[in-house]
Amino acid sequence: MIRVVLLGAGNVAQHLYTALCNQTSVEVIQCYNRKGSKLHPDQKKELVTNTLTELVDADIYILAISDDAIEEVSSNLPFTNRLVVHTSGSVPMDTIHSSNRKGVFYPLQTFSKDKTVDFSTIPFCLEAENEKDYNLLKELGVTLSQKLYKISSQQRNALHVSAVFVNNFTNHLFSIGNDICSDNDIPFEILHPLIRETADKIATMNPDNAQTGPAIRNDHKTINRHIKFLSDTTQKELYQTLTKAIQSKYGKKL
């Protein structure tokens, strides 16, 4: 039985709490958050604390709190030499105060408040200072997902930058598509199947091989017509920068 104390009450803490409570080999023995809120209506009140000095003995302490709070909260823990991990994609492991053994338990997915999460499809990026702690994190991770990866803090930083490109920036491109559609009285849903196919393709095809469109074809006529069509300066600039980026990437290879 792995005894877990979960700190935080946000998006990640709530989804993790629900998921871990469903595991027979894991017990969430206590939760901490500043307001002393329950993470689930069914949770017993005495298992929640808003006072760090009341934290009980556990195998793993999971800091599912804001990136900026990890350093401070970890340095205020009232014990030493226990395994303390955070769940962040962008914070180095060493940000955790060195009075305890450090680790990372990062679920690489975007969580929304009201959307249930199927953890079994989510990759976990694990890191620890020694093999024994790493194996304990693996043991915890495998109760939720088969996709466990040993990822160093430096690699995690690279992954986080990649995630900004494939998630945050991609979503912005969707929002531009949506804006162009509404400006032209076109229901955005027409583009949903294309968006789905674009994302599905990467499961079977390297994105370099899946690249199509006027930029890679060097189709100046279409590119110029599109740039002329776009009246929004920011959209125009993005179209040009992305077209140039595609051409400079594949121009070299052609």
Place this chain on the structure above:
Amino acid sequence: MIRVVLLGAGNVAQHLYTALCNQTSVEVIQCYNRKGSKLHPDQKKELVTNTLTELVDADIYILAISDDAIEEVSSNLPFTNRLVVHTSGSVPMDTIHSSNRKGVFYPLQTFSKDKTVDFSTIPFCLEAENEKDYNLLKELGVTLSQKLYKISSQQRNALHVSAVFVNNFTNHLFSIGNDICSDNDIPFEILHPLIRETADKIATMNPDNAQTGPAIRNDHKTINRHIKFLSDTTQKELYQTLTKAIQSKYGKKL
């Protein structure tokens, strides 16, 4: 029974041929392409021609040929006043020579040579010069898909620009994510679930509401760390342009 003549032997022609042959209320009575190639091994040779003057009488002639060839081929057709449509997202209907009745039968999806296509999920953008022809295109379309949209040439141009953003440019962001991963010995598959979730979200959420990440949070610390991390000038420029675009879009609203 709708009698169809299909011109072209590329990606779209081949997928359309297979799909239309499976419909009981449609008959592909002839195919034309420059090489006189069969579109399917089972196709009878006498139903294929490489000579425009041999084209038989039909209800609809579908030009599934390169954008640049539509004007020329349509002006070389040896008949007048019949319904001639193209399948392009970016060519205005009026590019078809006016000796015949014009229309558009545009499947809004990206087709790959070896990947089978489920037409029932593909939106068709239809356009014609008069209601009778439009209804005939609808009758043809509904045999393949329930998602039929009346889209003018001007709207289709807007849709095509949107499609470049959500498909071509998005795929390039995936390819950058892939490059950053391989440079750091990270399997790109770690990002697949995130990519799938990013795309799935738009089915239930407006992309403006789904926007997350350092740009919209105005998280300068993370943005600067990411820009410092990126050594490739083009990737750096894209990161900055996209961050600025997100901030200028939502900065106004905040």
